[in-house]
Amino acid sequence: MATHLITSACTRCDACAAVCPTASISFGATQYVIDQDTCTGCEICVTVCPVDVIVPTPRQQPE
Amino acid sequence: MEVGRFSQLIAEYLQPLVPGETVRSLLEASADPVIRPLDLATLFRRNQTYAQLIRRMDLLQSRIAEWVAEDEKRLDMGDVILDRIVSLLGKQATRNAGVCIGLHRLSGTLPKKETDRFNLNPQDQIKFALTVEAFCQENSLAYSEKAYVAGLHYDWLKAIFVKNKTSKDAQTALSNAFTEGFEMARIAYDLSRLVKNFKYDHYVFSAALLEPIGMSLMSALYPKDLAAKSWSAFIADCEKFKGRKDDAFDALQSQRFDIRHHELSALVVNYFGILATVEKAVHFSKEPHFLKGADSDLYRLAAILSMAKTLQRKKPMSEVQKDYMRDLQIAEHEVLLMSEEMKMKK
Ligand code: SF4
Numbered sequence A: 001m002a003t004h005l006i007t008s009a010c011t012r013c014d015a016c017a018a019v020c021p022t023a024s025i026s027f028g029a030t031q032y033v034i035d036q037d038t039c040t041g042c043e044i045c046v047t048v049c050p051v052d053v054i055v056p057t058p059r060q061q062p063e
Numbered sequence B: 001m002e003v004g005r006f007s008q009l010i011a012e013y014l015q016p017l018v019p020g021e022t023v024r025s026l027l028e029a030s031a032d033p034v035i036r037p038l039d040l041a042t043l044f045r046r047n048q049t050y051a052q053l054i055r056r057m058d059l060l061q062s063r064i065a066e067w068v069a070e071d072e073k074r075l076d077m078g079d080v081i082l083d084r085i086v087s088l089l090g091k092q093a094t095r096n097a098g099v100c101i102g103l104h105r106l107s108g109t110l111p112k113k114e115t116d117r118f119n120l121n122p123q124d125q126i127k128f129a130l131t132v133e134a135f136c137q138e139n140s141l142a143y144s145e146k147a148y149v150a151g152l153h154y155d156w157l158k159a160i161f162v163k164n165k166t167s168k169d170a171q172t173a174l175s176n177a178f179t180e181g182f183e184m185a186r187i188a189y190d191l192s193r194l195v196k197n198f199k200y201d202h203y204v205f206s207a208a209l210l211e212p213i214g215m216s217l218m219s220a221l222y223p224k225d226l227a228a229k230s231w232s233a234f235i236a237d238c239e240k241f242k243g244r245k246d247d248a249f250d251a252l253q254s255q256r257f258d259i260r261h262h263e264l265s266a267l268v269v270n271y272f273g274i275l276a277t278v279e280k281a282v283h284f285s286k287e288p289h290f291l292k293g294a295d296s297d298l299y300r301l302a303a304i305l306s307m308a309k310t311l312q313r314k315k316p317m318s319e320v321q322k323d324y325m326r327d328l329q330i331a332e333h334e335v336l337l338m339s340e341e342m343k344m345k346k
């Protein structure tokens, strides 16, 4: 689905993971990350992120 | 099958079987001999969950710390680490790590906090896939990558059973189905070598491995508390037929349940979505002749499954199966020889 991702400016405040209805947000190696296979783009996480680092995933350019 | 049970089958067991796009691409890419390990890193980068979580593998932590210490200020350190990990692990281990992350996703055990413990343990998480892949490689059987994918169906279903807290009986039935499928797969593979110009030889092992997987779902959908209508009661009833229990198993299943285990097996393959050819062959493995006019190679694949099942049960071929042998131009003495060899190995 690839709709939203979290940039490296994530402050790890831990606000987003709990609100995601599809449990697509987890903590990776250094920051929170969104599973591109399961994110539905509902943007609930966007509304709780205090630093606005959850952004739409850029479209893949055809190779 | 009643509507309620059918809905349960779809919602609890089949829909979760669909692997995510990342796992699917990873399986396709890792089976492609042209793809290099670094190409898998590109694939991981498309999904930040995978790109980051592969870096949490315990056994790599000291290496990663060294790499970071080498050049702490590098802005693209995450990418550098990912490239080095896949180069170090190689294709198979990278694939296994990605698949295990997918299984954590399915099980709901991805870390929610920085401090959460998270481990990848392929030997345990994908035991079935690794067992058949290792067997194929050790015995120089072709198409080990397809066998691996077939084995993954069992690992995926096992994770679903654990997550849904499905009965121990169903979990045992899954292990038993794997054992039976593994035996059938080896026999089917040997049978397929007797068939000339066979287009689907690369699917034989995986199709036979998957034929019995639906028995575990029968056990899950018809649990012990249904008493006489349960799967375990049906098995016990078949046992009463002693020497003819396999015939009873085949003949009475649809009467008792409105669906047969191999039809559920075909649904499992359908939802997993990678081995479409196998799905059709498994679905028709009890009646291969239905495929005869439609697709001669698919007919041959389904016929091999039918014959492998009979050999696995150590039974003689039926008259219909003798027709299959003639159609496939397999000489009867070759099959007899195979079955004698199997008895000797036992
Ligand atoms: S957009 Fe919705 S589905 Fe996607 S990560 Fe945010 S809350 Fe979850």
Ligand code: SF4
Binding pocket: A006, A009, A010, A011, A012, A013, A014, A015, A016, A017, A032, A048, A049, A050, A051, A052, A053, A054
């Ligand atoms: S809410 Fe924003 S800053 Fe906080 S953990 Fe989530 S992405 Fe990071």
